[in-house]
Amino acid sequence: MPIWGGASRGAVVELGCPHCKHLQLRARGPQDGSYECQRCGKSFSRGEGEAEAALQRTPRS
Numbered sequence: 537m538p539i540w541g542g543a544s545r546g547a548v549v550e551l552g553c554p555h556c557k558h559l560q561l562r563a564r565g566p567q568d569g570s571y572e573c574q575r576c577g578k579s580f581s582r583g584e585g586e587a588e589a590a591l592q593r594t595p596r597s
C-alpha cells in the first residue's frame with residue numbers, strides 16, 4: 537500500500553531506494569535519470585527506484 541496515496545501522478549514520482557528500501561517522493565525527471573537517496577545518500581536509477589517502490593506496494597502472501 538502506498539504511503540502517499542494517489543501522489544504518484546503528476547510532477548512527482550514515488551521511488552524506493554534499492555539500497556536501504558526507503559520510500560520517497562521525488563520530482564519526476566528523465567526516464568534514465570539518477571537519484572540520490574534522501575536517507576542513505578546512495579544513487580539509483582529511476583527504473584530501479586520504481587521497481588523497488590512497486591515491490592513494496594505488493595503485499596506478500
Ligand SMILES: [Zn+2]
Nearest residue numbers: 553556573576
Ligand atoms: Zn537509501
